[in-house]
Amino acid sequence: MKNKIAVLGVVGVLAAGIILGISGKLKDEIKVFANITQESTESLASEIAESTVASEASDEDMAIVIPEGTAKYGTIKVVNHGQSPISLSNNGEDLSVESEVEMDYSDAIAFDELNESIDFSVSGNGFFYGIKGDSVESVLVEPQTGLTISGNDFSYELAVKPTSDDSSISFSGKGSDAITVTREASDVLLSSKLTLGDITVNAGSESYNYQINATRCMIKKDGKVTLEDGTEVPTAVDNIAGISKETLAENVFHTIEPALFVKGGSSAVSKAASYINDYVYDDEKDASLLTDDTEIREYYEYYGESGQLSFTITILGSGNHARIATSDGEVHDYLYVPQEGAHCYPVFQLG
Secondary structure, three states: OHHHHHHHHHHHHHHHHHHHHHHHHHHHHHHHHHHHHHHHHHHHHHHHHHHHHHHHHHHHHHOOOOOOOHHHHOOEEEEEOOOOOEEEEEOOEEEEEOOEEEEOOOOOEEEEOOOEEEEEEEEEOOEEEEEEEEEEEEEEEEOOOEEEEEEEEEEEEEEEOOOOOOOOEEEEEEEEEEEEEEEOOOEEEEEEOOOOEEEEEEEOOEEEEEEEOOOEEEEEOOOOEEOOOOOEOOOHHHHHHOOOOOOOOOOOOOOOOOOEEEOOOHHHHHHHHHHHHOEEEEOHHHHOOOOOOOOEEEEEEEEOOOOOEEEEEEEEOOOOEEEEEEOOOOEEEEEEEEOOOOOOOOEEEOO
């Protein structure tokens, strides 16, 4: 009986040892498996993170960045050729330019408080504007588009580089209120609220004079001018050569307006009123022979009560030579003589 109990005790001890051994080995294997699983998870997470960063970096490398402003067009250079400093506003900063300055690119540059003779240029990558004038109050330059020049009875000389040309187009004239220049492919578009009037275009060594009885025209680099519909505007000399010698209309101004309006101050209005009321225009045959007389001394535009241009009078260089262009498309040259009270048109300042 005792032997059986001993044998059973030994068997029990051995079984317990085996169970404990198996249990310990199983724990070790589970621990090792857990470590492997943790290491594999951490490794996979690390690989995913590295792959994501690499992918983002690759996307950044492949992204197409279109530069704007200064990065695309470079800087803007303003050169003052005049005797007095000019004031400008650029990107919210006010500057006074005595000689020249180079600035970061800006979509618009405002030159104001000018009010005297100006002579300056604005240039950069792909654009150039040369600006001269008298009695100009302000100039707004939009480098890629064009410029607007404003004032009351101002004169201007402009040089503008078209968008697809290395050479510039230069022209001059007079205006009031505002005149806008827009760059086209190889031309420039000139527009105004009022009739553009007398314009001189320079092409190489040649100069061409036009009387534009319209508010918009296209100026080309060869010196030609066309209206918006493509009609070519004849030069002043061509107008003289093409004048009909038929009998003149009784009213050389071709207008029945009860009152007329003229741009300018009181002095200009007074002189304009005198030219239509105190002179007689005649001798068209002799005047038409003055083909070399193209110097413009005075120029007046007469508007009706509706605000539409009625006719213009240009006083040319010889002193008693006048050219009258009427709103119905006729242009006639006359010699004129004083005759007080020849007509009676009330004339007022165009407001």
